[in-house]
Amino acid sequence: MAKDVREIVKEDILEALGLEEGAVPTTEIEPEIKVSHGCITRALEELAEEAFIRREGEFISLTDKGREKAKELIRKHSTLQNYFAERRSMEEAREAAGLLEHYASREVIDSIRKLSTLQEGLPLPGINRSGGLITDIVCDRQLFERMISMGIYPGESLKIKNTLPNCIVVELGNKKFALAPEIARNIKVSRDEET
Amino acid sequence: MKKLKVLLLGQPNVGKSSLLDSVAGSKAVVSNYPGTTVELTEAKKKIGNKEITFVDTPGIYSISDRSEEEKITAEALLDEDTDGAIIIADATSLERSLYMVLQVIEAGVPAVIALNFVEEANDKGIRIDSEKLENILNVPVIEINPINKTGTEDFLDYAGNIDQYTGPSFEVEYDDHIEESITEVSAHVKSDLPERFVALRSLEGDEDFYRYLDDEGVLDEIRQNLEEHPEIAEDISVTRYGTASFLADQFTEMIDVDVEERRDFKDLMDDLLLDRLTGPLITGISLLLIFGLLLFLGHWAQDFLMGWAEKATSTLGTGNTYFSMILNQGLIGLTAGISIALPYVFLFYLLLGVLEDVGVLPRFIVNAERFLQKLNLPAKSFIPLALGLGCTAPATRATRVLSDRSEQFQASSFFPFVPCSSRIAIIMGVVGYYGGIWLAISVFLTTLLAGMVWGLGVNATGKTEPEPLILELPPYRKPLFSNVIAKSWIRMKDFVYIVIPLLAVGGMVYGVFEKTGLTQAIIGPLAPITRWLGLPTAVIVPLIFGFLQKDLTGAMLVSVLGGGVASVLTGAQLYTFGVASVIGIPCIIASGMLWREFGFTRSILLTFGSIIYGYLIAGIIGNLIYLVT
Known part of the structure; x- marks a missing residue:
């Protein structure tokens, strides 16, 4: 599964551009990618040929096609980084993610995402911040369907609005619900802050 | 004439009843679905040669x-x-x-989607491409707004042709292994319903659908499957x-609008209403304010109606024949009922409806x-109990919103402590009028405390x-007022058609007892009750006959004591009388309603149990006061 170094550099460039707004001078991109100047120049030429980027003198910017690609890469990166952040230091996690993202297929990323969110889930009443992603709902079938049909669904992001002695008031999308602690306990919410 | 039956489905608060009201007017009929406790509202509308x-x-x-509601809806x-x-x-x-x-489409029922709150969505930057939605689902989509009646004509048009939308619609694709099971189960479906739908519902574990499967083996397999792979x-x-x-x-496009971040009045309302301290406080104060407003308005309406009623009864003459006596008492019963209860009950239900539609409830x-x-x-028992502050009889029926009989009866067992309009009239009009506002408040508080003690007892019986x-x-x-009025009217119906005529009957029966001297006859044998309560013997008449017509209790008291209530009864006696007449299932009408809902035995048990409990409490406190002073 070895990938051409230049391919990796190209992906890194797209990713770096994806994090910036509009056109960026090449000199700003170079320090972030730790390879030779020549290697970067060739990668940029190829990216322009493949219509991922536009070059205007010293400035480069993403085309629509490039922006799509960059978004996908960034998503991959953050999934991996989150996964490793659980197990290693932040710096190590960033490195591991930066390395793996170029090799991992979409399927692998998807399962890693699943795996990491499943492990991250905390019961809703136990989290002490304003909300997160629902990772899972663990309860009997009828209550499960009830919640699903109301729109309380794994993957939805949830905000805690108020906590009362008899219930937790949460907001999902445009809807608000009052949930008894017995109900809320079944809802597992991600450890990371999500918006 | 072609007849069509069209179901309106939707989540709570999605505007179903407002829509029904805006297209069909408020002539809705409440009907019980056979054999169940859930009520469906029907409204007929004629367009051209069709009756929908x-x-x-x-x-x-x-x-x-x-839940029962979901079951009934699925059945319908x-x-x-x-x-x-x-x-x-x-x-x-x-x-x-x-x-x-998607569930309705799976069931193979012709469907139309009516999109409500489109403007509200637009304000939030949500645009829905209803044409595209229509094409993909192959189901007509219309935009409606019951408030300004947008889309009403389209709505009726589609409703009138609904039986024609039977084309193949969108199908949800499940995972391969689920699809395999669906195919397998489908082969054993013996029903007019779509096979795929029956298979899905069975696989989802809905036991109501098992009867459509012709093979016991398949059933066992499904059950086993559900157990092993829930x-x-x-x-x-x-x-x-x-x-x-x-x-x-x-089909949804999000457009950035700068409304997201701005906190508005509604957020502030929720901050206050959903706070652990201010929430209950505002709820309590609001209910008290509504109460105060009703007492004020009700009093005003009562003065007006009573004045009119007195004129009517006086022109009828005061002959001493059976006929005139019964007619007179019947009329007094009727007007007392109407003038005390009608303005109060209707206003109360109206205010409750407004709170409900605004979203505060x-x-x-x-x-x-x-x-x-x-x-x-x-x-969910909040609404029936709140309705009980109007009239116990329709409130008993409103317990049907609760999901099972034992919960319904449990909620009903608190009606003895939720004073209805007639009992509030006793507290304010008798105890408050002759003994002062603090005495009236102490009767309220005693009732509340007695209810809590009763609740502890009910809990001790080991309910789940x-x-x-x-x-x-x-x-x-913003509430739609015609909808609020329609809803209040539906809640009032029992009151108008059942309670008010019975109030007149109650008055007439009392007239018969008066005329035949039976009221005097019971004074002797029932003297121990009044002795226990520390009240003059004659007071047994309003206590007992009040059960026939609660609104007449005050008038009966005045008549047996010969006018000077304040000079005959002490403050403590007024209090005892108040507590004894307020706690308990108030009247024969409420008791009858309980009978209809929960059967004879439970009705009798609750009625007599609560009345005896009230007399016990009134007597104990009355005797204590007597000992102390």
Whole structure:
């Protein structure tokens, strides 16, 4: 599964551009990618040929096609980084993610995402911040369907609005619900802050 | 004439009844679905040569077998008389409404989607491409607004042709292994219903659908499967919701509008109403204010109506014949009922309806649940108990919103402590009038405390936990007044057609007892009761005969004591009289309503149990006061 170094550099460039707004001078991109100047120049030429980027003198910017690609890469990166952040230091996690993202297929990323969110889930009443992603709902079938049909669904992001002695008031999308602690306990919410 | 039956489906607060009201007017009929406790509202509308019967169903999120409401709705949906269903969808969160749309499509019932709250969605930057939605689902989509009646004509047009939308619609695709099971089960379906639908419902574990399968072996397999892989049922609903959410994504465009960040009045309202301290406080104060307003307005209306009634009775003459005596008492009973209860009860139901439609009531329910929980009552019992402050009889019927009989009866067992308009009239008009406001308040408080002690007793009988709270808090909205009036009228119906005539009958029966001297005859044998209560012997008449016609209690008291109530009864006696006449199932009408709902034995037990309990409390406190002073 070895990938051409230049391919990796190209992906890194797209990713770096994806994090910036509009056109960026090449000199700003170079320090972030730790390879030779020549290697970067060739990668940029190829990216322009493949219509991922536009070059205007010293400035480069993403085309629509490039922006799509960059978004996908960034998503991959953050999934991996989150996964490793659980197990290693932040710096190590960033490195591991930066390395793996170029090799991992979409399927692998998807399962890693699943795996990491499943492990991250905390019961809703136990989290002490304003909300997160629902990772899972663990309860009997009828209550499960009830919640699903109301729109309380794994993957939805949830905000805690108020906590009362008899219930937790949460907001999902445009809807608000009052949930008894017995109900809320079944809802597992991600450890990371999500918006 | 062609007749069509069209079901209106939708989540709670999605505007179903407003829509029904805006298209068909407020001549809705409440009907009981055979053999159940859930009520459906029907309204007929004629267009051209067609008569459409719209059936308003309880607000639900899905058609499954969790609650009575869902069961009934599913039954109504699959009824062969039903020609189609219109699903009212909330444009501000389409994916949540599409879940039920997909279920209806799976059931093979002709469907139309009516999109409500489109303007509200637009304000939030949500644009829905209803044409695209229509094409993909192959189901007509119309935009409606019951408030300004937009889309009403379209709506009626589609409703009138609903039986023609039978074309093949969108199909949710499940995972391969689920699809395999669906194919397998489908082969054994013996029913007019779509095979795929029956197979799905069976796989989801809905036992009502097992009877459509012709093979015991398949059934066993399904049951075993469910036991070993309960996630199959979950996977089905997850996939359905996932599809709904995917579809909604396809047709919804988000436009950035700067409304998100601005905190407005509504957020402030929720901060206050859903706070652990201010929430219950505001709920309590609001209820007291409503109470005060009603007492004020009710008093005013009563003065006006009583004046009119006195004129009417005096022109009838005061002959001493049986006929005139009975007629007179009947008329007095009728006018007392109408003048005390009607303005008060109707106003109260109206205000409650406004609070409900504005969206404040669900917040009140959340706050009240903290208290109801202690009495082991579910949150949903708030509405029937609140209605009990109007009249106990229709409130008894309103307990049908609760999911099972024992919960309904449990909630009803608190009506003895929820003073209805007639009992409030005794507290204010007799105790308060002759003994002062503080004495009236102490009767209120005694009733409340007695109710709490009663609640402890009911809990001790070992009732299971009430259903935990899971309640949607709808956004605050402007109420549609014609809808509020229609709803209050539906709640008032029992009162007008059953309670008011019976009030007249109660008065007449009392007239007969008076004339024949029977009222005097019971004074002797029942003297121990008044002795226990420390009251003059004659007071037994309003206590006992008040049960026939509660609104006459005050008048009976005045007549047996010969006018000077304040000079005959001491403050303590007024208090005892108040407590004894307030606590308990108030009258024969309420008792009859309990009989209808819960059977003879339970009705008698609750009625007599609560009345004896009230007399005991009144007597104990009365005797204590006597000992101390």
